[in-house]
Amino acid sequence: xxxxxxxxxxxxxxxxxxxxxxxxxxxxxxxxxxxxxxxxxxxxxxxxxxxxxxxxxxxxxxxxxxxxxxxxxxxxxxxxxxxxxxxxxxxxxxxxxxxxxxxxxxxxxxxxxxxxxxxxxxxxxxxxxxxxxxxxxxxxxxxxxxxxxxxxxxxxxxxxxxxxxxxxxxxxxxxxxxxxxxxxxxxxxxxxxxxxxxxxxxxxxxxxxxxxxxxxxxxxxxxxxxxxxxxxxxxxxxxxxxxxxxxxxxxxxxxxxxxxxxxxxxxxxxxxxxxxxxxx
Amino acid sequence: xxxxxxxxxxxxxxxxxxxxxxxxxxxxxxxxxxxxxxxxxxxxxxxxxxxxxxxxxxxxxxxxxxxxxxxxxxxxxxxxxxxxxxxxxxxxxxxxxxxxxxxxxxxxxxxxxxxxxxxxxxxxxxxxxxxxxxxxxxxxxxxxxxxxxxxxxxxxxxxxxxxxxxxxxxxxxxxxxxxxxxxxxxxxxxxxxxxxxxxxxxxxxxxxxxxxxxxxxxxxxxxxxxxxxxxxxxxxxx
Numbered sequence: 001x002x003x004x005x006x007x008x009x010x011x012x013x014x015x016x017x018x019x020x021x022x023x024x025x026x027x028x029x030x031x032x033x034x035x036x037x038x039x040x041x042x043x044x045x046x047x048x049x050x051x052x053x054x055x056x057x058x059x060x061x062x063x064x065x066x067x068x069x070x071x072x073x074x075x076x077x078x079x080x081x082x083x084x085x086x087x088x089x090x091x092x093x094x095x096x097x098x099x100x101x102x103x104x105x106x107x108x109x110x111x112x113x114x115x116x117x118x119x120x121x122x123x124x125x126x127x128x129x130x131x132x133x134x135x136x137x138x139x140x141x142x143x144x145x146x147x148x149x150x151x152x153x154x155x156x157x158x159x160x161x162x163x164x165x166x167x168x169x170x171x172x173x174x175x176x177x178x179x180x181x182x183x184x185x186x187x188x189x190x191x192x193x194x195x196x197x198x199x200x201x202x203x204x205x206x207x208x209x210x211x212x213x214x215x216x217x218x219x220x221x222x223x224x225x226x227x228x229x230x231x232x233x234x235x236x237x238x239x240x241x242x243x244x245x246x247x248x249x250x251x252x253x254x255x256x257x258x259x260x261x262x263x264x265x266x267x268x269x270x271x272x273x274x275x276x277x278x279x280x
Numbered sequence: 281x282x283x284x285x286x287x288x289x290x291x292x293x294x295x296x297x298x299x300x301x302x303x304x305x306x307x308x309x310x311x312x313x314x315x316x317x318x319x320x321x322x323x324x325x326x327x328x329x330x331x332x333x334x335x336x337x338x339x340x341x342x343x344x345x346x347x348x349x350x351x352x353x354x355x356x357x358x359x360x361x362x363x364x365x366x367x368x369x370x371x372x373x374x375x376x377x378x379x380x381x382x383x384x385x386x387x388x389x390x391x392x393x394x395x396x397x398x399x400x401x402x403x404x405x406x407x408x409x410x411x412x413x414x415x416x417x418x419x420x421x422x423x424x425x426x427x428x429x430x431x432x433x434x435x436x437x438x439x440x441x442x443x444x445x446x447x448x449x450x451x452x453x454x455x456x457x458x459x460x461x462x463x464x465x466x467x468x469x470x471x472x473x474x475x476x477x478x479x480x481x482x483x484x485x486x487x488x489x490x491x492x493x494x495x496x497x498x499x500x501x502x503x504x505x506x507x508x509x510x511x512x513x514x515x516x517x518x
Contacts, residue, residue, distance in 0.1 A: 019325055019326060020325075020326050021326075021415075021480070022326055022328045022337070023326060023327060023328050023329065023410075023411065023485070024411045024415060024416060024473075024480065024481040024484070025411045025412045025413060025414055025415045025416055025417050025481075026415045026480070027415075124475050125475060125480060133414075133415060133456045133473075133475075134415065134475055175287070175289055175290070177288075178286070178288065178294055178296070220299070221299050221300075221301065221330070221331050221332060222330055222331065222412065222413075222419065223330050223331075223332070223333050224288075224294065224328045224329075224330055224333055224334075224335030226288070226289065226292060226335070226337070228289060229289075246412065246413055246414075247328050247412050247413075248328065248330050248410070248412030248413060248419075256288060256289035257289075258289075258290060259290065259291075
């Protein structure tokens with residue numbers, strides 16, 4: 001069992017998402033940076049869809065009532081066990097009674113903590129991913145007790161090369177979205193040439209990007225959207241939909257991020273800059 | 281069928297009908313959606329339908345190009361697949377001002393009495409085109425033109441689950457507490473979405489809704505019956 005001493009800024013249990021219920025309006029949810037989450041699970045021999053803790057900007061402080069084997073990936077947090085620094089992207093053996101905490105990440109924005117056996121939390125509609133209105137809790141809070149599962153399926157621990165994301169690259173690769181064609185040449189040029197910065201009102205639902213200025217376009221009828229869809233709003237704000245995105249939306253869908261770029265974007269912090277690169 | 285088929289990212293395909301809200305498009309979409317569910321089980325994760333589109337979400341192992349060309353041929357065939365016959369779900373609504381925060385406002389803007397407003401709102405069969413926005417939120421057609429009312433300029437931070445609203449040319453039910461900008465004209469005690477139920481969602485695309493006006497007293501009685509598990513929802517065949 002793990003006792004939560006401090007929650008961090010926004011920590012939650014996530015797996016690869018909740019599939020099969022989007023037709024009734026239930027978001028997919030799931031880890032924001034699937035690359036880092038999968039790496040954490042692989043390191044300790046968990047199946048890649050095993051639920052992990054995702055934490056943002058400020059990590060939680062956790063008390064381990066029992067010894068455990070964990071791995072931490074994603075943003076470059078400094079990991080401390082009982083005050084001693086532990087490495088990222090490899091196995092960490094946690095002693096009984098140890099306290100784990102983090103200092104702010106040097107690079108990146110979201111960290112992932114995988115544990116051998118996974119977290120034994122409620123499965124709702126086929127997934128452990130926390131989401132308001134679906135699971136009991138939408139995030140991990142102070143004094144929560146998180147149960148650890150017995151490693152039912154012990155895979156051989158994979159020796160994987162530490163292969164974290166490249167946090168430096170500004171490039172966000174996108175496909176043209178369904179409504180890209182309705183944009184005028186001036187907006188297309190701005191989207192191609194401008195550098196955009198991440199707004200602080202960004203969360204698991206959407207990454208918000210300002211800087212296009214007011215734009216004129218016809219509204220569209222509400223249509224399907226998915227994580228990675230870039231919506232253009234009349235104020236010129238771009239909403240890049242993330243894991244907790246709604247299933248349908250009424251703004252023009254101008255781009256669709258590649259999966260790799262969605263992972264990269266999940267690691268960008270407010271005021272960090274990005275540029276869009278259209279791929280075909 | 282006048283449908284365009286194109287990739288929507290690397291693992292999804294979008295089928296678009298001409299942009300319109302109409303019943304014949306809706307019926308075609310229901311039929312094609314049902315056909316895709318049976319014909320593409322091996323590559324399919326799930327589909328999402330809206331007024332004029334189907335998003336087909338594919339497994340990452342599926343070949344996108346192959347699926348696009350298959351679906352192009354698929355939509356050219358005539359899909360007279362029998363879609364499960366829709367149901368009419370009777371939703372009891374209390375239009376009393378204690379729940380209907382904006383009913384007086386909407387009535388004034390439409391030059392109607394509260395009573396006429398309620399009659400106009402409770403009269404039609406509202407087709408459910410699809411669910412989206414929030415878990416279990418139905419996008420309905422069929423609101424009487426006299427009731428069309430612009431959304432509130434400043435959305436409320438919290439609208440109670442079960443609230444019935446009018447936003448522009450649409451009416452709908454909030455399945456859960458949420459912020460929202462629609463004008464609230466009533467409330468239902470019925471739970472539209474309950475993850476602990478046998479089925480999480482009460483309503484589905486292809487069903488219709490009929491509202492039935494109830495008193496505050498009946499609202500409380502139904503609330504109690506739902507709590508006891510003795511309430512029987514009225515569902516008719518279409």
